Amino acid sequence: MRYILTLSILIFSVNFSNAQVKEPVAASEILHQMKKLQNTTRVLYVAAHPDDENTRLIAYVENGKRFDAAYLSLTRGDGGQNVIGPELREGLGLIRTQELLAARQIDGGKQFFTRANDFGYSKNPDETFNKWGKEEVLSDVVWTIRNFQPDLIITRFNQTPGITHGHHTASAILANEAFELAGDENAFPEQLKLVNTWQPKKIYWNTSSWFFRRNEDFDRSKYVTENAGGYSPLLGISYTEMAALSRSRHKSQAFGTAGSRGDEIEYFEYWDGPEDEKELFEGIDSSWDKYKNGKAIQKALDKLIADFKVNQPEASIDKLFEIKGLIEKLDDSAVKTDKLEAINELILNCAGLYHLLYHDNQYASPGDNLNINLELVNRSSASIELVSVNMEAIKESLSISGKLENNQVKLKSFSLKIPEDFPYSNPYWLDDPSANGLYKVEDQELIGKAENEPSMKAEVTLNINGNSLSFQSPLSYKSSDRINGEIIQPLYIIPPLSIEFDEEVSIFTSKGQEKEVSINVKALKDNVSGELELDLPKGWKADLKQNDLSFQNLVKNSSKEFKIKITANGNEGKFDLKAFIKVNDKTIDKSVQEIQYEHIPNQIILRDAQQKLVLADVKIKGEKIGYIEGAGDAVDEALQAMGYQVDFIDIEKITVEELNKYDAIIAGIRAYNVNAALQVHYGKMNEYMNSGGVYMVQYNTTYSLPDTDFWPFPLSLSRDRITVEESSMEFLNPDHPTLNYPNKITNNDFEGWVQERGLYFPNKWDKNYIPILAGNDPGESEKKGALLVADYGKGKFVYTGLSFFRELPAGVPGAYRLLANIIAPKPVE
Structure with missing residues (x-):
């Protein structure tokens, strides 16, 4: 029963709750968090994108070893694709940021980012660094290390170019260099006005058979190992099951995964630190002994845990305040800051304290007068008195105080005015136009943060058993409906x-x-x-x-x-x-x-x-376009802007006769991957083309694609792509109508493209296909599969991996001209 309860709390907090609004937790979870106080080891995991992190290892480190773990994702995933909706670029980056935060709510880790912008697929780290600016992102990695102060750094990727995404390789290179520089006072000295230098003890690469072309090349005996497949009786879940829940938060990437159970061995290649160590955490002192007052802290923690009463958690409050006082005497450090924060939360949880500051609208504007409510409930026998409630951002003190009686709701309503100059709630990294490859963030102390602080919040001060404790309660939006019940969401300050x-x-x-x-x-x-x-x-x-x-x-x-x-x-x-x-x-x-x-x-x-x-000089032929929805793009909007009538069509229900009224039909990006009806009814498109129709298919991937020959003539998809958007394009068949009708396509039409030329090109095709373009990234072989055209009956079939879904919203004139040619009917000879 405890297992079900634990999972329901986790899922509730992710689906319906603002990240800053936390429900009180079960006694077993409280005991688990108390045991975490005994350990001072800190681990930083480093990779490039949301969903790159090893959730299994983070869950194990946080909950099995009970160390403090964090994930540093260099980017927010802005350059990826989105399988759940139309958002791309900044919108997708915001979704993937929140998916990472939701994942960390489940596995317990912290989350950090650099300013690096995910500009799309990169084949080598040199291209990546040229886009980002290596020193700037390296500075951010050093800054994160100096703030989080990890004992151990673990990378997801190695430093060998060509094995994987250039961003991946770059993340490993930066982590390795930052390992050395974070402790050097001559490296990024401007940071030392705000933080101290910090030297981690060791750095490892978290490897696996995935990095080897053949599984037999993966010699497991060469690596340090750790079994991450344990089970927590207090949480009622294994770390691998927890990892699956965490990874399944990455919905925009279709990374839902089933839970697994049993042993799960992780492998690590030693990179730097003390030599000849045979275990991952060997040589790292996890105890409090290394701190002044450490033995007293450890002794007090041992007694706290030994005396914990499952049915009376509030009996531990006084001991927690004692431990808090001991830790407050320590010199400043990340361990001190995080352990004090954990103790404050434990005190509130032991008291079963519920707090919610809320408004009945999701949005407010500068100058508005708000009616807000504060609800407090002491669900314990602890003596708790409300001392003060201050809204610091608007310099207002709310008139409420008094004793919080056991299980009695204290609800108070207030009116307050938002100042006229109060800032809007925009993600801080999007406030200023970004440079190519790097978000512009002027405030050094914002760098690394996963998200903004709540738009408005109150500082609540309590007296608990004669001790003072203050905490932040964000102003949230509270609503309810007949399906989901009570819903708590962030409240945003926006224009009227x-x-x-x-x-x-x-x-x-x-x-x-x-x-x-x-x-x-x-x-x-x-x-x-x-x-x-x-x-x-x-x-x-x-x-x-x-x-x-x-x-x-x-x-x-x-x-x-x-x-x-x-x-x-x-x-x-x-x-x-x-x-x-x-x-x-x-x-x-x-x-x-x-x-x-x-x-x-x-x-x-x-x-x-x-x-x-x-x-732009764009001529179009035809009027009506049918669009088969894929994973989400804005190509249909661009077609309307060009002057076409665009209808979304249901391939399952539409008849061939109805298809024939369209001058062309376009399948959205990854339509065959995500549109189950198209996987079954693709044969209708052959009949449509046979009657004279034009059918254009945008890129698909082999991932999750059924083993079915969907195409009118055989072709094989690959991972071939051209990532350098300035790459020159060769016209293989310069007299082909696709390059001449109704617009004369020239090299000028490939100027101003963004992020890439295209992706997931076919690499083999039937002789009926005519390749139109060829190009390649620097140092690579020529790719001819970007645009394939085949006559079929009276009509034609086009398969293209060109990234129209990026170029058209970016307003690239040549992309409009080329698209008009692709979907034009065959010219009359």
């Missing part, structure tokens, strides 16, 4: 309205062309009034005379649409159309993106309210 362009990009195909742009002003609170204004590129014009751009008293969640005629002018290229609104003498120029999934807390991103205007 959001300015949203209907399309990310508007395409103009000639100078003087007039096109209607649609802008929606959405009210995020009641009674919002203002007037929309535009900032146009030089030479461009807007017909504002026919538009009333003012709006009055919009109610919350309502919107007003403005349709404005824009006339293209100037040179070909891409430009920004910006919009803003004056509200009470304050300029609002943001679009608020909401991200909501059940497995992470709700998130928001504030973006500049703007649309890309692309002036």
